[in-house]
Amino acid sequence: MGMSGMGQAAVYESTQVTAAQGSGQLSWSADEASRLMHEDRDSSEVAVDVRQLPGRSGNLSTVVERVKEPVRQLGTQIVNRLQGQPEVSAAAALVLDAQTGEVLYSKNMDKALPIASISKLMTAVVTADARLDMAQRIVLQPEDFNGPKRASSTLRVGDEMNRAEVLLLALMKSENPAAAALARTYPGGRAAFMAAMNKKARDLGMTSTWFGDPTGLDARNVASAKDLGTLVRTAYQYGLIRQFTTTPHYDFNLPTRVLRSNNTNALVREGNWNIGLSKTGYINEAGRCVVMQANINQRPTVVVLLGASSSAGRTNDANRIFTWLSGALNRYN
Template identity: 25%
Template sequence: MLKLIKQRLVWGLVLMTAVGGWLSNSQTAQAASSKADEVKAAYVMDAKTGQVVYAQNADQQLPIASLSKLMTLYLVERAIERGQIKWTDTVPIQKNVRKMATSATLSVMPMPAKENFTVKELFAATLVGSSNSGAIALGEYVAGSNAKFIKLMNQQAAHWHLDASFISASGLDNTDLTNYNLKLKGTSEQGQNLVSARAVTIIAQHLINDYPEVIDVANQRSVKIHKYTVPTSVEILKGEKSYDPRVPVDGLKTGYTNQAGACLVATYQQNGRRMIATTLGGAWQFTANNNLRLMLKTTERYQSVVPKEINYQIPGTTTKVRLVTKRNTTMWANSKQPLTQTKIALWPLHRTEPNYVAANTAVLKVRLTDPLSGTTQEVVYRTPEALTMLGPLQWATTPAKRTVTTPTGAYAFAK
């Protein structure tokens, strides 16, 4: 197990009057906090820009349990958008799926044969309550069969270049699916969906960006479907028992099996930005994700990190030139572990002869590296107009000169 939050947060210390008692309880609290913060993988992303704010073991394929339903729900939304199905359609439900709905451990809502359910109803039951039978029924309706829908899931994952392998629309593994004749042919007895933290976060990103109304559905403590009240599985929503007002969330999806452990994709706002935080393989359902978001709330700021215009000093000279990029670069930066900047000269400076630089010539590349996520972003600076750089004897005293443009707008490029 990797430690999700190693250095910043220690929770639950209780002030005791006796020194010995304080030490004993302090050690117990720290041990509990450490266990609660353990996860197998984590990934935090700005949903709009895709910037990765935090990454831990992000690319290892792991069991994700009911987080799999995010892909199922995305494909349902896409089918509706394409006119293949409608929200008001009645969904045919096979006998084996209705049978699963009677299970006390695998179901959140019965589906008796005499009752019909619409796409909209099953969508809500699947997203809010994590209905396994709802997810499977929706998948079969979209694609025509369980096997064909799982093929769609894997095709979509491949289209997005994700580290993902699906064998189930619900996230249940084969130890449960076999009992309902839903084990995909060719898969192992212990088979299960295996998806990386990065991949499941990207799935969630597509879902909420392409279909933002999903957040409104997810941000409900329960949904009423016929006479059944389906409670949310995301028990950190406002009003729920595990809600933390310091780091409020408005969705999105939980997952748990014995093999997967506690999994969570949380959606929330920070600095006015839509964020997604994923944790996989936790010991406790919500604590690690909450503490990760709290850590980032106190250390991450969305801010300008490099300006649109700079005065760049040519290496080895005292000469400066004005360079520009398309826009101010604004991104998340950590106050404790700031972005590192690496400057890379792109323009081949001639030291023994004059240099003629055309307008819009790339001169400098600034590489920004985030130590928390390991991700990089590059900003290229260019000349806003053509310049003449004189020879080495003049560099110490002579500034760069603008080259007069010809009527055709043609410039001499640096050799």
């Protein structure tokens, strides 16, 4: 049962969102969505309980580094033991050890390329950082459909939902009007939102990245595969972004109809790999793109593919990378 797009604010705060995920059901209210959006970031650092460590009297940073160092060494050992290289047809690619940042595979990783709807991952991060009310009602306006180029959409002017649903549509189904509405309703409006997107990129050290719009329809939205590896590791720290990007399908109960929607990533829909974050993208200038975080043999990995010639080619590249990693890690273990 989806969040209703009708009724008073109290309805939005109490109505449950239910999404199929794997074999179980995940549900959250607008309040739960807000909690997940702002939860402590827990995915990219090694958890350390200093009470369980010997020699606690030393400097805490030294203790933490001592714990992290074996993890770094393990990443280097895996790189050294990887057999062969996967065949990747995409124009640029990157595979990272998500814990250490170790590059496991790269192809043109420093080249800035159009990234299409991968941009929406930064749109979600900026929305999360603003700590906005996830239960706030948003009505889609004509300007939300006036992007830099024409693009298909199942949404209509006047569709009404709350911010959590708008964000889910932008991430899971890659709806451009939804991303535009998030920017429009940001404090200070679209101009402030775009400034925040580019500032976040600078703050993260994404030196080859620039955003001209929140949807990715602007072909001037560019980044390198290396920069997108940084963005994926950052976005993975937000619980709601993880949940929404990996929801396989969801039915939205809008005022005038039920909008049945599927995730744009076939690998998420099929469920053959343990994917913890996903975002696809496509415009003519960018080709088929995807970024993912996936746990391969219990090891978190980041995959970036830019400029594939087709959706099937993009999926095949990702499957080859995952299969290659799985075999390599099996041999290592």
